[in-house]
Every structure is written in C-alpha cells, then in structure tokens.
Amino acid sequence: MSKKDLNWSNLGFQYRKTDARYVSHFKDGAWDKGTLTADATVKLNECAGILQYCQQVFEGLKAYTWADGSVVCFRPDLNAERIYNSAKRIEMPPFPKEQFLDAVDQVVKANIDWVPPYGSGASLYLRPYEFAISPVIGVKPAEEYEFRLFCTPVGPYYKGGATPIALQVSDFDRAAPHGTGAVKAGLNYAMSMHASVLAHAAGFAENLYLDPATRTYVEETGGSNVLFVDQEGRLVVPKSDSILPSITRRSFVYIAEHLLHMTVDERQVAFEEVKGFKECGLCGTAAVLSPVGRIVDHDEVIDFPSGMEHAGPVMAKLYETITGIQGGTIEAPEGWIHHVC
Numbered sequence: 001m002s003k004k005d006l007n008w009s010n011l012g013f014q015y016r017k018t019d020a021r022y023v024s025h026f027k028d029g030a031w032d033k034g035t036l037t038a039d040a041t042v043k044l045n046e047c048a049g050i051l052q053y054c055q056q057v058f059e060g061l062k063a064y065t066w067a068d069g070s071v072v073c074f075r076p077d078l079n080a081e082r083i084y085n086s087a088k089r090i091e092m093p094p095f096p097k098e099q100f101l102d103a104v105d106q107v108v109k110a111n112i113d114w115v116p117p118y119g120s121g122a123s124l125y126l127r128p129y130e131f132a133i134s135p136v137i138g139v140k141p142a143e144e145y146e147f148r149l150f151c152t153p154v155g156p157y158y159k160g161g162a163t164p165i166a167l168q169v170s171d172f173d174r175a176a177p178h179g180t181g182a183v184k185a186g187l188n189y190a191m192s193m194h195a196s197v198l199a200h201a202a203g204f205a206e207n208l209y210l211d212p213a214t215r216t217y218v219e220e221t222g223g224s225n226v227l228f229v230d231q232e233g234r235l236v237v238p239k240s241d242s243i244l245p246s247i248t249r250r251s252f253v254y255i256a257e258h259l260l261h262m263t264v265d266e267r268q269v270a271f272e273e274v275k276g277f278k279e280c281g282l283c284g285t286a287a288v289l290s291p292v293g294r295i296v297d298h299d300e301v302i303d304f305p306s307g308m309e310h311a312g313p314v315m316a317k318l319y320e321t322i323t324g325i326q327g328g329t330i331e332a333p334e335g336w337i338h339h340v341c
C-alpha cells in the first residue's frame with residue numbers, strides 16, 4: 001500500500017471521493033452494527049424526513065500522521081458526545097458514542113492511503129452525519145435514520161493559512177433566541193449562506209454575527225467561534241447559549257490556562273469592547289485558528305494592533321501549541337489524542 005499521488009502540500013479545503021465510508025441504519029428502535037462501503041451514493045425516498053423537514057446533524061474532525069508514521073485523531077470522544085446531544089435536540093435517535101469511535105477507526109484505517117503524510121500541513125477530514133430517511137409528510141420526527149461517515153484529505157480552510165483575514169458585521173442573525181444555535185445541524189448553516197455570499201462578494205472572509213436578541217454582544221461567525229486578547233493579555237472568549245460549543249475553542253481555553261498560564265475570561269462580550277482589544281482570531285476544526293486583522297461594521301473599521309500581515313503573538317502561540325499537540329511534537333493533555341493505527 002502507498003499514499004495516493006496528490007500534491008499534499010497544496011490541497012484546498014474541498015471534497016475528494018476516497019475508498020470507503022461507514023454506514024449504519026436505525027430501524028425498529030435500534031441502530032445496526034454498521035458497515036464499510038465503497039458506494040458514495042445516498043438513495044432517498046422523495047418524502048424522506050431530511051428532504052422535507054431537515055432532520056440532520058453532523059460533525060467534523062481530523063486525522064493526522066505523526067513523525068513515527070502513526071495516525072491519530074484529536075479528541076474524537078468530544079465529537080461523539082456533541083453529535084449525540086445534537087441529535088437529541090433535533091428529536092433524532094442519538095448514535096452510540098462507542099460505535100461512533102469505532103466508525104472513526106474503521107474509516108481512517110480503510111482510507112489510510114489518503115491520510116496526508118507528516119509535514120505536509122494537510123490532514124484527513126472526517127465528516128460524520130445523521131439524517132432522517134423514512135417518509136414524513138406531516139411535521140413530526142421520522143421513524144428511520146441513517147448515520148454515515150466519510151473522509152477526504154484537506155488543506156487549510158482559509159486560503160493563506162495563518163494570514164490575517166477581515167470580517168464584516170452581518171445585518172443578519174445566525175440563530176434565534178432560544179433556538180438551535182448551539183446545535184451542529186445543517187439547518188443552522190443553511191441560514192448563514194446568503195449572508196456568507198454577500199460577505200465574500202464584498203471582499204470579506206466571513207461574517208461576524210451579533211446576539212439575536214439585542215444585537216449588542218459578539219456571538220460567532222458562520223463557521224467558527226471567536227477569540228480575543230485584551231489590553232491586559234487575557235484571552236477573552238464570548239459566551240452565549242446560542243454559540244456552537246466548539247471543541248477547538250474548548251481546547252484553546254485549556255491550553256491558554258494550563259499550558260500558557262494565561263488568564264481566560266469567558267463571558268458575554270459587548271461589540272463596543274472589541275475596538276479596545278489587541279488581537280482576534282477564529283477557531284474551529286476546519287480552520288484550527290485563523291487570525292483576524294480587521295472587522296468592519298458598516299462605516300466603522302476596527303483594525304487590530306496585530307495587523308493584517310501576521311498573527312498577533314498570542315494567536316500565534318495558541319496556533320503553534322494546538323498544531324504541535326495534533327502533530328505529536330508537543331505532549332498532549334491526557335485523553336486528547338486517540339491513536340488509530
């Protein structure tokens with residue numbers, strides 16, 4: 001067996017069909033044991049619940065090759081927990097956590113030639129998802145569901161990697177008060193696409209969303225959580241019931257507190273405060289950490305002292321630390337690394 005013939009150091013963040021994916025079905029009140037298949041096609045009834053009422057949840061995680069040739073995943077147990085909780089919120093049968101981890105192992109091993117080599121800067125992105133497959137015409141949960149997990153090799157989510165990006169404050173809301181903003185469901189991302197297209201057309205990498213109730217507090221972007229560094233060097237992390245509970249953000253909070261010995265302030269963050277901060281960054285599984293150099297709110301432009309050329313010192317250190325942990329060059333906190341093979 002040998003690695004696929006790809007330009008590993010120049011991969012974009014895009015889908016490539018790989019050799020195998022995992023499929024399991026929920027019927028008559030139970031999930032089957034699941035299986036691997038080479039077939040990437042999903043066949044659905046025209047009245048399937050996912051098509052009618054968008055019963056779907058998903059996850060994203062990555063596999064990495066270490067210098068010794070071993071392949072690992074970063075905190076997949078938390079992905080198993082989050083998709084479990086997301087499914088319950090959308091009235092879907094949660095996929096068993098241990099079966100989730102077994103599916104991750106099976107898919108990575110079956111696609112081992114697609115795992116980017118050590119030092120390439122790329123990774124194998126894993127996409128687990130669950131959706132309703134039985135016909136539903138009235139507004140109610142479906143009776144049957146499918147869980148699938150595929151993978152694809154990817155490069156950086158944002159072009160330019162760690163080069164600072166610019167955001168615009170969106171006129172739209174990402175989530176409703178007391179809604180599903182904290183759930184990783186496809187319906188939330190569909191809601192942000194129109195705003196995302198407008199942002200890209202205006203020359204911005206992403207939208208920054210404010211809280212849906214008062215539009216005075218920072219929430220997150222369309223695909224990432226937000227981090228700030230204040231004038232005292234504290235890591236300031238926006239807190240809200242409608243923010244997706246990012247595993248990467250949770251990891252950065254731990255790294256900042258326990259490895260970098262920083263003070264972390266998790267709280268509501270008024271947008272008015274942002275102009276006084278020194279650094280800003282976006283974090284998530286796909287992006288890992290992308291520094292932000294500028295935020296534009298209509299006629300108001302906020303330029304962070306860290307600038308548009310390089311990441312600020314704190315964001316750079318956070319990125320260096322988490323990628324070192326994921327890549328095996330920095331010792332990981334207990335339980336963070338799942339060895340696949």
